[in-house]
Amino acid sequence: MVDLSVDVAGLRLTHPVMNASGIMGETPDGLMAIARAGVSALVTKSYTPKPREPYPMPRVVHVEYGALNAVGLANPGVEGLKGHMKLLRQLGIPIVVSVAGSLPNDFAEVASVAEEEGASAVELNLSCPHVERMGLDIGMDPRLSAEVTKAVASVIRVPVIAKLGISDNMLRTAEAVLSAGARAWRQGADTHKHGEGHESQRVHHEAGARSWHRGTLRACHTSNSSEGCL
Ligand SMILES: Cc1cc2nc3c(=O)[nH]c(=O)nc-3n(C[C@H](O)[C@H](O)[C@H](O)COP(=O)(O)O)c2cc1C
Numbered sequence: 646m647v648d649l650s651v652d653v654a655g656l657r658l659t660h661p662v663m664n665a666s667g668i669m670g671e672t673p674d675g676l677m678a679i680a681r682a683g684v685s686a687l688v689t690k691s692y693t694p695k696p697r698e699p700y701p702m703p704r705v706v707h708v709e710y711g712a713l714n715a716v717g718l719a720n721p722g723v724e725g726l727k728g729h730m731k732l733l734r735q736l737g738i739p740i741v742v743s744v745a746g747s748l749p750n751d752f753a754e755v756a757s758v759a760e761e762e763g764a765s766a767v768e769l770n771l772s773c774p775h776v777e778r779m780g781l782d783i784g785m786d787p788r789l790s791a792e793v794t795k796a797v798a799s800v801i802r803v804p805v806i807a808k809l810g811i812s813d814n815m816l817r818t819a820e821a822v823l824s825a826g827a828r829a830w831r832q833g834a835d836t837h838k839h840g841e842g843h844e845s846q847r848v849h850h851e852a853g854a855r856s857w858h859r860g861t862l863r864a865c866h867t868s869n870s871s872e873g874c875l
Pocket residue numbers: 665666667668669689690691714716718743770772773808832833834835867868869871872873
């Protein structure tokens with residue numbers, strides 16, 4: 646049999662295929678189904694310190710080139726994370742817990758609980774484009790992203806992975822988080838819409854997007870038609 650094993654951020658994985666945070670990740674059942682599909686490590690939905698309700702419907706809209714979504718980082722908070730981890734630990738594969746927040750301490754709090762509950766790594770959500778003062782609002786700013794990374798890396802021993810979205814500062818943020826203690830960064834195709842001709846729009850198109858949603862202040866979509874937001 647071919648050996649597909651890889652080292653990712655210090656995790657030894659049997660092969661390089663993991664899921665993206667959040668998709669089918671709202672319930673342990675959804676995550677179990679993803680695990681059964683054969684991922685080498687399971688990435689959870691993002692957890693914040695306190696529970697968050699989803700945005701009003703519609704949260705996902707199908708459009709010509711794929712789908713747009715804005716779920717709103719709905720999650721059951723750290724107490725929910727504890728319950729979910731009890732089930733997920735039984736899967737016997739590395740669990741990467743995605744964490745989100747507005748302040749460095751928010752991220753550090755959730756990351757600490759994740760480690761205590763058996764996470765093999767923590768992924769920082771610096772990519773979500775549709776929640777103010779979270780996700781990409783932080784990820785667009787290398788200094789804030791470094792502060793968040795440092796706060797988390799200083800309180801946990803498991804690897805920290807920064808998940809970035811697309812912004813004008815993408816590479817500067819990547820350098821900043823690696824210098825601040827992240828073991829790896831992963832790139833999501835999530836991005837804000839800022840207006841016609843904005844640099845991030847150009848980058849987005851260069852990344853392979855076939856179309857652009859023009860209807861709202863904040864919109865995004867991905868090049869592989871998996872998602873977007875508004
Ligand atoms: C319904 C839905 C929920 C999502 N929830 C999260 C989340 O909780 N945390 C996160 O980091 N990303 C979340 N994402 C974003 C995905 O992880 C991924 O970054 C996005 O779909 C872009 O994928 P691509 O980079 O493969 O194009 C979500 C996406 C969708 C469609």
